[in-house]
Amino acid sequence: MAIIKIDKTSCKGCDICYAVCPKKIFVRSQNRNQYGTNMPEVVNPENCTYCTMCERMCPDGAILVERGEIIEDED
Amino acid sequence: MNSLFEEYIRKEALPTLFCPGCGNGIVQQAAIRAIDKLGIRENTALVSGIGCSSWIPCYINMDVMHTIHGRALAFATGLKLAQPDKNVMVFTGDGDCLAIGGNHFIHAAGRNIDITVIMINNYIYGMTGGQKSPTTPMNAVTKTSPFGSIDYPLDGCALANTLGASYVARWTTAHPIQLEKSIKEGIETKGFSYIEVLAQCPVQGGKNVYGEKEPAAILRKYRDMAKEGTVSLGVLKSEKTKEEYIERLRKKETL
Numbered sequence: 001m002a003i004i005k006i007d008k009t010s011c012k013g014c015d016i017c018y019a020v021c022p023k024k025i026f027v028r029s030q031n032r033n034q035y036g037t038n039m040p041e042v043v044n045p046e047n048c049t050y051c052t053m054c055e056r057m058c059p060d061g062a063i064l065v066e067r068g069e070i071i072e073d074e075d
Numbered sequence: 076m077n078s079l080f081e082e083y084i085r086k087e088a089l090p091t092l093f094c095p096g097c098g099n100g101i102v103q104q105a106a107i108r109a110i111d112k113l114g115i116r117e118n119t120a121l122v123s124g125i126g127c128s129s130w131i132p133c134y135i136n137m138d139v140m141h142t143i144h145g146r147a148l149a150f151a152t153g154l155k156l157a158q159p160d161k162n163v164m165v166f167t168g169d170g171d172c173l174a175i176g177g178n179h180f181i182h183a184a185g186r187n188i189d190i191t192v193i194m195i196n197n198y199i200y201g202m203t204g205g206q207k208s209p210t211t212p213m214n215a216v217t218k219t220s221p222f223g224s225i226d227y228p229l230d231g232c233a234l235a236n237t238l239g240a241s242y243v244a245r246w247t248t249a250h251p252i253q254l255e256k257s258i259k260e261g262i263e264t265k266g267f268s269y270i271e272v273l274a275q276c277p278v279q280g281g282k283n284v285y286g287e288k289e290p291a292a293i294l295r296k297y298r299d300m301a302k303e304g305t306v307s308l309g310v311l312k313s314e315k316t317k318e319e320y321i322e323r324l325r326k327k328e329t330l
Contacts, residue, residue, distance in 0.1 A: 009090070010080075010089070013095055014096035015096070016290055018291065019294065020291075020294075035095070053251075056104060056105070056108075056252070057101055057251060057294075059093060059096065059099065059101050059104075060090070061076055061080035061100065062076065064076060064077055064078060
């Protein structure tokens with residue numbers, strides 16, 4: 001499962017990440033960043049396909065996508 | 076924070092002065108990724124002039140020269156002649172490169188000196204408050220053209236192509252992977268490489284220039300424009316055999 005970290009000090013609340021994610025795993029939240037605008041929140045990170053488009057398209061480099069534990073099938 | 080930003084950005088200078096949704100950060104990240112993949116961090120110098128886009132290298136923890144308005148290419152030419160082993164990259168905007176620095180651009184491209192120019196074209200003067208720039212599209216309402224612009228926009232890629240640059244490409248901020256590949260090719264090409272990036276300025280440009288206000292909507296519009304073919308995107312010219320300025324200079328020295 002992907003671990004997606006959003007940096008509170010870097011995020012400026014430009015809403016680009018909502019549009020570029022093909023799986024729509026970012027949703028608006030009530031959390032405020034240091035600019036006072038709303039930050040995105042991650043829901044259903046297991047849908048992430050590691051395309052890292054959010055990481056590339058974030059103008060402030062606030063998003064970090066890490067590969068979490070890979071659960072392998074026994075077969 | 077992004078792991079590459081963690082490694083390359085001067086954290087004491089944060090936050091950046093870019094407005095929320097500005098395209099400059101996307102170009103900055105593509106350039107950092109290209110430099111990181113080529114492994115040329117110690118051997119690269121970044122030069123910039125004045126403007127929003129010229130602040131891009133100032134946040135990168137590398138050799139940076141922030142110079143006077145429009146003269147970034149003149150400074151970069153001097154730097155390249157003094158230290159021919161260094162890779163020189165120039166970050167410049169549409170006003171900096173084509174308006175006040177137009178003459179320097181013409182001569183640097185004509186000489187075909189080994190510099191990689193990344194021109195961030197947001198169709199407007201962002202830093203000074205939204206005046207008309209040479210690339211502003213027809214009928215766009217700006218602060219200095221309140222009834223709509225009546226000038227034909229200037230095409231920087233066609234100009235660089237005509238003047239004989241080795242590598243000419245155009246991408247938008249909606250194509251970060253292709254942009255990174257183009258910057259890599261531009262650095263590797265011996266000769267003048269001109270990469271134009273269509274970026275968004277949601278604060279000063281907005282609805283009057285792009286037809287959309289939100290940054291994500293402008294990006295979507297750029298992607299649609301690429302699909303419809305209203306702007307010519309991609310690598311427009313790649314001529315790797317053309318002789319470069321410093322090679323020609325060395326030939327004269329050996330005579």
